[in-house]
Amino acid sequence: MSNNLTLSREDIVRLGERVEGAQTRAYAIPKLTDEYPDMTIADGYAVQSELRRRFIAKGHKLVGWKAGLTSKAKMQQMGVSVPSIGFLTDRMARPENSAITTSDLVHPRVECEVAFVMKETLQGPGCTAADVLAATDYVLPAVEIIDSRFSGFKFDLASVIADNGSSARFVGGGRARYVEDLDLRTLGVVMEKNGEIVTLGASAAVLGHPAEAIAMLVNILAELGENLPAGSFVMSGGITEAIPVKPGDSIVARFQELGSVSMRFVE
Ligand code: OOG
Numbered sequence: 001m002s003n004n005l006t007l008s009r010e011d012i013v014r015l016g017e018r019v020e021g022a023q024t025r026a027y028a029i030p031k032l033t034d035e036y037p038d039m040t041i042a043d044g045y046a047v048q049s050e051l052r053r054r055f056i057a058k059g060h061k062l063v064g065w066k067a068g069l070t071s072k073a074k075m076q077q078m079g080v081s082v083p084s085i086g087f088l089t090d091r092m093a094r095p096e097n098s099a100i101t102t103s104d105l106v107h108p109r110v111e112c113e114v115a116f117v118m119k120e121t122l123q124g125p126g127c128t129a130a131d132v133l134a135a136t137d138y139v140l141p142a143v144e145i146i147d148s149r150f151s152g153f154k155f156d157l158a159s160v161i162a163d164n165g166s167s168a169r170f171v172g173g174g175r176a177r178y179v180e181d182l183d184l185r186t187l188g189v190v191m192e193k194n195g196e197i198v199t200l201g202a203s204a205a206v207l208g209h210p211a212e213a214i215a216m217l218v219n220i221l222a223e224l225g226e227n228l229p230a231g232s233f234v235m236s237g238g239i240t241e242a243i244p245v246k247p248g249d250s251i252v253a254r255f256q257e258l259g260s261v262s263m264r265f266v267e
């Protein structure tokens, strides 16, 4: 990491516990930098790794990773300028067309993403978009349900990384396609909420090409001492801004060439 650790081991464990409590019991907490103003990006990842360790110790399974804050729309919406990564577990996955409960979330928002399923393990540093495409089994459309545990969805980069990039739920679906059959830069996406178009965009919004976001993720993983295993499910980052949802809302994300992903929200 370019930034050094400023937190002690005890601070990291304490903050990991605090974030886990907020995620598991769905309550908002102040951003961590209110208490630790010197927190760096490296500190954020140290807390995120502690959170991952705690979940895995409780039997959650790591199924993949996500890139976040990779599009201008997302960076502007959240007021940050550098992308980040987070982990995904089996407990976060929800089936296509399912009813997703909101009582176990703080203030959920939905965003459209291109997801990759890997057939070969990737190891950084130096991973490129071409490496990613060669290691990809297929891509599919996904909707990520993010839920910042910080009051008002207000945070800075160190805090949001510690909160695992606001990861909460995700839904993959639509049509799986091979990357060689698509131009991944130019896929259009439209999100409908209750039958009305609420946001739209094109996949190039994600660092110019979604595979660039996955390459960046693999290179950050290398800094954390991790690789991206074959079989991983990886989301490349929200293409559009994230849209708030509440019980009663139904969402359809329509992707050019990749079909659509639907879900509805209940109490
Ligand atoms: C951070 C999560 C970012 C994305 O796709 O950009 C993210 C947030 O906006 O709360 O998942």
Ligand code: MG
Pocket: 066, 067, 068, 069, 111, 113, 144, 146, 235, 237, 238
């Ligand atoms: Mg996302």
